[in-house]
Amino acid sequence: xxxxxxxxxxxxxxxxxxxxxxxxxxxxxxxxxxxxxxxxxxxxxxxxxxxxxxxxxxxxxxxxxxxxxxxxxxxxxxxxxxxxxxxxxxxxxxxxxxxxxxxxxxxxxxxxxxxxxxxxxxxxxxxxxxxxxxxxxxxxxxxxxxxxxxxxxxxxxxxxxxxxxxxxxxxxxxxxxxxxxxxxxxxxxxxxxxxxxxxxxxxxxxxxxxxxxxxxxxxxxxxxxxxxxxxxxxxxxxxxxxxxxxxxxxxxxxxxxxxxxxxxxxxxxxxxxxxxxxxxxxxxxxxxxxxxxxxxxxxxxxxxxxxxxxxxxxxxxxxxxxxxxxxxxxxxxxxxxxxxxxxxxxxxxxxxxxxxxxxxxxxxxxxxxxxxxxxxxxxxxxxxxxxxxxxxxxxxxxxxxxxxxxxxxxxxxxxxxxxxxxxxxxxxxxxxxxxxxxxxxxxxxxxxxxxxxxxxxxxx
Amino acid sequence: xxxxxxxxxxxxxxxxxxxxxxxxxxxxxxxxxxxxxxxxxxxxxxxxxxxxxxxxxxxxxxxxxxxxxxxxxxxxxxxxxxxxxxxxxxxxxxxxxxxxxxxxxxxxxxxxxxxxxxxxxxxxxxxxxxxxxxxxxxxxxxxxxxxxxxxxxxxxxxxxxxxxxxxxxxxxxxxxxxxxxxxxxxxxxxxxxxxxxxxxxxxxxxxxxxxxxxxxxxxxxxxxxxxxxxxxxxxxxxxxxxxxxxxxxxxxxxxxxxxxxxxxxxxxxxxxxxxxxxxxxxxxxxxxxxxxxxxxxxxxxxxxxxxxxxxxxxxxxxxxxxxxxxxxxxxxxxxxxxxxxxxxxxxxxxxxxxxxxxxxxxxxxxxxxxxxxxxxxxxxxxxxxxxxxxxxxxxxxxxxxxxxxxxxxxxxxxxxxxxxxxxxxxxxxxxxxxxxxxxxxxxxxxxxxxxxxxxxxxxx
Numbered sequence: 001x002x003x004x005x006x007x008x009x010x011x012x013x014x015x016x017x018x019x020x021x022x023x024x025x026x027x028x029x030x031x032x033x034x035x036x037x038x039x040x041x042x043x044x045x046x047x048x049x050x051x052x053x054x055x056x057x058x059x060x061x062x063x064x065x066x067x068x069x070x071x072x073x074x075x076x077x078x079x080x081x082x083x084x085x086x087x088x089x090x091x092x093x094x095x096x097x098x099x100x101x102x103x104x105x106x107x108x109x110x111x112x113x114x115x116x117x118x119x120x121x122x123x124x125x126x127x128x129x130x131x132x133x134x135x136x137x138x139x140x141x142x143x144x145x146x147x148x149x150x151x152x153x154x155x156x157x158x159x160x161x162x163x164x165x166x167x168x169x170x171x172x173x174x175x176x177x178x179x180x181x182x183x184x185x186x187x188x189x190x191x192x193x194x195x196x197x198x199x200x201x202x203x204x205x206x207x208x209x210x211x212x213x214x215x216x217x218x219x220x221x222x223x224x225x226x227x228x229x230x231x232x233x234x235x236x237x238x239x240x241x242x243x244x245x246x247x248x249x250x251x252x253x254x255x256x257x258x259x260x261x262x263x264x265x266x267x268x269x270x271x272x273x274x275x276x277x278x279x280x281x282x283x284x285x286x287x288x289x290x291x292x293x294x295x296x297x298x299x300x301x302x303x304x305x306x307x308x309x310x311x312x313x314x315x316x317x318x319x320x321x322x323x324x325x326x327x328x329x330x331x332x333x334x335x336x337x338x339x340x341x342x343x344x345x346x347x348x349x350x351x352x353x354x355x356x357x358x359x360x361x362x363x364x365x366x367x368x369x370x371x372x373x374x375x376x377x378x379x380x381x382x383x384x385x386x387x388x389x390x391x392x393x394x395x396x397x398x399x400x401x402x403x404x405x406x407x408x409x410x411x412x413x414x415x416x417x418x419x420x421x422x423x424x425x426x427x428x429x430x431x432x433x434x435x436x437x438x439x440x441x442x443x444x445x446x447x448x449x450x451x452x453x454x455x456x457x458x459x460x
Numbered sequence: 461x462x463x464x465x466x467x468x469x470x471x472x473x474x475x476x477x478x479x480x481x482x483x484x485x486x487x488x489x490x491x492x493x494x495x496x497x498x499x500x501x502x503x504x505x506x507x508x509x510x511x512x513x514x515x516x517x518x519x520x521x522x523x524x525x526x527x528x529x530x531x532x533x534x535x536x537x538x539x540x541x542x543x544x545x546x547x548x549x550x551x552x553x554x555x556x557x558x559x560x561x562x563x564x565x566x567x568x569x570x571x572x573x574x575x576x577x578x579x580x581x582x583x584x585x586x587x588x589x590x591x592x593x594x595x596x597x598x599x600x601x602x603x604x605x606x607x608x609x610x611x612x613x614x615x616x617x618x619x620x621x622x623x624x625x626x627x628x629x630x631x632x633x634x635x636x637x638x639x640x641x642x643x644x645x646x647x648x649x650x651x652x653x654x655x656x657x658x659x660x661x662x663x664x665x666x667x668x669x670x671x672x673x674x675x676x677x678x679x680x681x682x683x684x685x686x687x688x689x690x691x692x693x694x695x696x697x698x699x700x701x702x703x704x705x706x707x708x709x710x711x712x713x714x715x716x717x718x719x720x721x722x723x724x725x726x727x728x729x730x731x732x733x734x735x736x737x738x739x740x741x742x743x744x745x746x747x748x749x750x751x752x753x754x755x756x757x758x759x760x761x762x763x764x765x766x767x768x769x770x771x772x773x774x775x776x777x778x779x780x781x782x783x784x785x786x787x788x789x790x791x792x793x794x795x796x797x798x799x800x801x802x803x804x805x806x807x808x809x810x811x812x813x814x815x816x817x818x819x820x821x822x823x824x825x826x827x828x829x830x831x832x833x834x835x836x837x838x839x840x841x842x843x844x845x846x847x848x849x850x851x852x853x854x855x856x857x858x859x860x861x862x863x864x865x866x867x868x869x870x871x872x873x874x875x876x877x878x879x880x881x882x883x884x885x886x887x888x889x890x891x892x893x894x895x896x897x898x899x900x901x902x903x904x905x906x907x908x909x910x911x912x913x914x915x916x917x918x919x920x
Contacts, residue, residue, distance in 0.1 A: 102508065
């Protein structure tokens with residue numbers, strides 16, 4: 001919010017409203033030097049002025065207040081902070097040191113919802129498992145009183161698809177280790193970089209299981225532990241982790257609208273999440289997404305008021321378990337949403353269009369395809385969009401969903417680390433995202449009929 | 461020391477003893493997949509098994525013991541740890557948070573020899589200076605009681621030459637700030653990366669000046685501070701730094717020799733430093749250098765005993781002020797060293813040969829040039845070698861010096877950060893270093909006459 005621009009008419013738009021493929025830079029589908037000042041202003045502003053926005057904390061609340069002010073200044077209406085309650089966890093001290101063989105400090109960070117050690121720490125032997133399944137199969141006697149280590153490195157892929165399976169050491173590992181009586185668990189970071197910056201992220205505990213200390217080593221530290229274990233050394237770790245559960249505190253979903261000419265039509269929902277992990281400033285995860293969604297909403301109406309209302313949803317408390325997305329769906333269960341799309345995978349180039357109405361509404365799919373192809377985006381009729389973390393409401397309603405897939409090859413280098421800062425966003429790539437979202441939003445907000453099209457009849 | 465190999469004869473050598481340019485990969489001057497198992501064994505071993513080796517500490521002592529064992533196992537003789545006393549400083553807690561405008565945590569690390577804050581920290585306003593010279597020119601009234609910030613970003617260059625001038629905020633900034641009554645000083649890291657990993661490094665204090673808290677911000681944090689300052693905000697920092705001076709403790713220089721046929725001839729000295737900063741494992745700074753020097757010494761004698769003795773010097777306490785190098789020069793003032801070379805700039809490809817006897821001993825210079833050109837190394841007769849940090853003894857004696865310049869374009873991304881770990885070394889580039897050093901050492905260790913050549917007579 002460095003240079004507020006108060007009226008939509010004053011918006012500077014680096015991207016021509018009518019795209020012609022041959023006019024654009026081959027890399028971004030844009031002219032060289034393309035820059036979207038609106039999206040950048042949001043992204044630069046919130047990361048610089050607010051910084052980290054951990055779910056349920058005062059930092060997140062300051063982020064919501066900042067975002068509401070920004071939306072109002074940009075001309076959004078019905079701007080609101082829709083509150084919900086959230087089980088809040090905050091990080092404490094985190095230190096680890098191998099003692100005995102390989103004695104040296106290790107860099108790690110607590111996983112979200114990790115239990116705490118004693119204030120003075122715990123000391124225990126490390127027991128290694130290659131995968132979560134190996135841990136699951138282990139005799140509790142092998143695990144009890146020890147600190148579990150799971151490696152299981154994740155590969156970088158453009159679509160980020162390995163995150164699901166290779167994220168299991170973080171999501172399920174701690175609960176399984178706790179059930180077997182482990183004193184703690186350390187995992188290799190779920191990340192694709194080799195920086196000395198561990199990746200946090202939420203874990204969860206089966207009902208009735210007491211949280212144990214759970215942390216992620218940076219990848220170079222995991223490498224070192226594995227090299228020592230390969231030597232046949234018995235490794236002993238001193239571990240201090242002092243996170244705290246604060247109980248239920250308030251979080252919220254920030255919304256804002258650009259009113260359509262026919263408010264009786266279900267709105268177009270552009271979603272992202274505003275909270276971030278506490279170690280970075282949440283630039284790629286997910287201030288970029290909110291910047292893209294908000295900027296696209298504004299650009300899409302520069303030619304005139306749209307038919308349908310466009311609503312942005314900046315969800316709260318996504319990182320800790322999609323709390324905001326679920327609260328929004330519950331609170332708006334009786335309000336039909338027309339179509340939803342979400343940006344929550346950084347600011348890499350959009351490369352693929354997917355919908356869940358390709359078969360049922362081929363005319364709309366073709367219209368969207370025509371809108372995005374000039375930006376180098378491939379329509380993928382064979383893939384059914386499922387939406388991201390902040391689109392629970394569309395999944396719950398069985399509504400129309402569009403996924404504009406971003407290039408995430410390097411996303412998991414930064415994801416949930418201290419390195420998630422403004423300098424990691426390429427302004428040209430951000431501008432391509434805005435251009436594609438603008439083109440798609442313009443089609444959707446002026447679409448009169450059903451988004452899903454006629455229901456597919458399986459029988460005559 | 462994973463797989464000790466006890467006899468020189470058993471050494472595996474990936475690099476042919478006679479190099480022919482056309483046989484080698486264009487990138488490294490080596491066959492594709494070239495790998496030097498000896499250098500890698502040293503580098504992998506000490507970084508994995510010992511880790512950080514801060515000058516004057518028990519960690520450094522364990523590093524010396526490890527290195528001596530390695531040298532003995534590899535067949536070096538006269539292996540010794542030559543002790544000297546050292547003013548030792550150790551890191552404590554380090555935390556910083558902007559309060560008020562831009563409230564958020566900042567990632568920083570204490571500079572070596574930084575003073576401490578109160579245990580509960582200090583809170584003061586930030587006052588910005590673009591350069592050290594601006595700080596030098598400032599009225600003390602502008603500075604007193606405040607925390608000085610200096611930006612002054614450093615550019616990445618192949619020869620690393622910007623480190624001298626652009627390192628001045630770290631070297632001189634704290635002393636000047638202290639003299640003007642500052643409560644503390646934070647600088648932009650002297651580094652060329654944009655990782656959230658600050659660069660430590662020694663500062664120094666003018667005589668009679670009491671150390672103040674002095675720290676480096678990571679580059680993304682410095683960017684954020686500068687963006688906030690550009691908005692005209694008054695910034696207030698809460699700073700906790702609790703390093704300690706331990707007084708004089710023992711450090712040491714590790715040496716080892718391969719005896720020449722004529723021990724009366726002054727030896728060839730291959731130098732590096734064994735200590736490292738405490739945040740990384742000192743892989744590029746400077747375990748690589750010791751790995752290269754030691755491996756080259758071994759490879760250079762595979763064809764038979766050399767004429768001259770080859771000595772390796774793994775200096776101690778380089779990072780904190782070249783203490784080991786100076787102690788070595790003092791202790792050996794009466795022993796003539798024939799020629800010295802040092803590796804202390806990572807493990808990037810060697811690209812240039814420099815000596816300080818190009819004019820006085822053109823025949824030897826030509827012989828060395830012929831030896832390195834096959835590896836893609838350019839002889840630079842116009843540049844006079846001055847040696848690195850660990851060659852004080854050659855400079856003090858006015859002896860012969862060779863610089864084998866490494867490509868350091870990305871060296872200052874890692875330098876003095878937690879990211880200085882094994883995974884950052886390219887085995888192929890390390891092997892090229894060993895090959896070039898081997899070729900040079902073979903020439904030097906079999907050179908009978910003076911290294912400097914006839915003194916240059918300015919008058920008849």
